[in-house]
Amino acid sequence: MNHNLMDLNTPSGLTEALLAGNRRALARVISHIENNTELARPLLAALYPLAGKAHIIGVTGSPGTGKSTLVNVLAGVYRQRDLTVGIIAIDPTSPFSGGALLGDRVRMRDLAGDPGVFIRSMATRGSLGGLAQATADAIMVLDAAGFDRIIIETVGVGQSEVEIASAAYTTVVVEAPGLGDEVQAIKAGVLEIADIFAVNKADREGVDRTVMALKMMLSLGVPERFQVMHHGRMLPVEIPQPQPESEGWTPPIIKTIATTGEGAEELADAIEHHRLYLEQSGGRVLRDRLRAATELRMILRDYLLEQLLDRTPHDVLQKTIDAVARREVDPYTAVQRLVHANH
Numbered sequence: 594m595n596h597n598l599m600d601l602n603t604p605s606g607l608t609e610a611l612l613a614g615n616r617r618a619l620a621r622v623i624s625h626i627e628n629n630t631e632l633a634r635p636l637l638a639a640l641y642p643l644a645g646k647a648h649i650i651g652v653t654g655s656p657g658t659g660k661s662t663l664v665n666v667l668a669g670v671y672r673q674r675d676l677t678v679g680i681i682a683i684d685p686t687s688p689f690s691g692g693a694l695l696g697d698r699v700r701m702r703d704l705a706g707d708p709g710v711f712i713r714s715m716a717t718r719g720s721l722g723g724l725a726q727a728t729a730d731a732i733m734v735l736d737a738a739g740f741d742r743i744i745i746e747t748v749g750v751g752q753s754e755v756e757i758a759s760a761a762y763t764t765v766v767v768e769a770p771g772l773g774d775e776v777q778a779i780k781a782g783v784l785e786i787a788d789i790f791a792v793n794k795a796d797r798e799g800v801d802r803t804v805m806a807l808k809m810m811l812s813l814g815v816p817e818r819f820q821v822m823h824h825g826r827m828l829p830v831e832i833p834q835p836q837p838e839s840e841g842w843t844p845p846i847i848k849t850i851a852t853t854g855e856g857a858e859e860l861a862d863a864i865e866h867h868r869l870y871l872e873q874s875g876g877r878v879l880r881d882r883l884r885a886a887t888e889l890r891m892i893l894r895d896y897l898l899e900q901l902l903d904r905t906p907h908d909v910l911q912k913t914i915d916a917v918a919r920r921e922v923d924p925y926t927a928v929q930r931l932v933h934a935n936h
C-alpha cells in the first residue's frame with residue numbers, strides 16, 4: 594500500500610502507516626502523545642500490545658561528558674550489526690535537539706539520513722512526572738514501531754533523570770576525566786542506577802584516576818538498584834521482590850573515546866551482555882513489573898484527581914480551600930469530605 598494514501602489523521606491510519614515504516618506517521622504519533630491530543634489515548638491503546646521487544650538503554654551523566662557523541666557512535670555500531678536504533682534525547686543542550694555547536698550537528702547527519710535510525714528530542718517543559726510519562730510513552734511507540742535498540746540520553750542531575758532512567762533495562766553512566774574531584778563528579782543517585790560505566794574522553798589526562806575512583810566506589814558497595822526505584826514511592830502491595838541472585842551483576846567500566854569511536858564496540862558488547870543477563874536472571878520481567886506498577890499508580894492518581902475535580906462544584910472547592918487556609922478544618926479531613934461528598 595502506498596503510504597501517502599494512508600490517512601494520517603485517524604488512529605488506525607496512523608498506526609497502520611507507523612507499522613509500515615512511515616517516519617512521518619511515527620513523528621506524528623509521538624507529537625500527539627506529547628501534546629496529549631484526543632488521538633493520544635486511542636494510539637497508545639493500539640500500540641501498547643505491540644511493544645515490549647526492544648532493548649531500552651539509558652545513557653546518562655554530567656553535562657559535557659560526551660553522551661551525545663557516544664550515543665552517536667553506539668548507534669553506528671548497532672547499525673553495523675544490522676540492528677535498528679531509536680534515539681530519544683531529553684537534554685536541551687543536546688546536539689540532537691540542535692542546541693550544540695555546528696560541528697556536533699554536522700556529525701549527527703550520518704545518522705539522520707539512515708532509515709534505520711530515528712532521532713527525537715523531548716522538551717524538558719512541563720512537570721517532571723509529565724516528562725517521565727511522555728518519555729515512557731515515546732519509548733513505547735518506538736518499541737511498537739519495531740526498533741531493536743532504543744537509547745535515551747539524559748543529563749544526570751536529579752531525581753527526574755533517575756526516574757526517566759528507570760524506563761531503561763540497561764543504564765550506562767558516562768563519566769569523563771578532568772571534572773575536578775573524581776569522586777565528587779560521580780553524582781549521588783546516578784551511581785546506584787549504573788549497570789555499565791563508560792569513562793569517556795579516554796584520550797585525556799586523568800582517565801586512569803577516574804577509573805580508579807569508580808572502582809573504589811564500586812568496591813564500597815552500591816545500594817541495590819531496586820531500592821532506588823522504590824525510594825519515595827508508595828507502590829502497590831503486590832510487588833515482586835528482587836531476588837538477591839538476580840542482582841549478581843558487577844557494572845563493568847569501559848574506557849571510550851567517543852570522538853574517534855574507540856571503545857564503542859566494547860560498550861555495545863557490554864550492553865548486550867547485560868541484556869542477556871537480565872533475560873536469564875529474570876531481571877527483565879522484574880523491571881517490567883516494577884515499571885507497570887509505577888506507571889499504573891501515576892496514571893491512576895491523575896485519573897482519580899481529574900474525576901474528583903470534575904464532579905466537585907467550583908464553589909465547594911473554593912470554600913474548602915478557604916476553610917483549610919483559615920484553619921477551620923485540616924487538609925486531611927477536607928480531602929475525606931471531598932472524596933465522600935454527594936454533590
Ligand SMILES: Nc1nc2c(ncn2[C@@H]2O[C@H](COP(=O)(O)OP(=O)(O)OP(=O)(O)O)[C@@H](O)[C@H]2O)c(=O)[nH]1
Nearest residue numbers: 656657658659660661662684686687794850851852
Ligand atoms: N577529547 C574528547 N572530546 C570528546 C570526547 N567525546 C566527546 N567529546 C567532546 O566533548 C564535547 C561535548 O560532547 P557532547 O557529546 O555534546 O556531550 P554531552 O554529554 O552530550 O553534553 P550535554 O548534552 O551538553 O550534557 C564535544 O565538543 C565533543 O566533541 C572524547 O572522547 N574525547
Ligand SMILES: [Mg+2]
Nearest residue numbers: 660661687688
Ligand atoms: Mg548531549
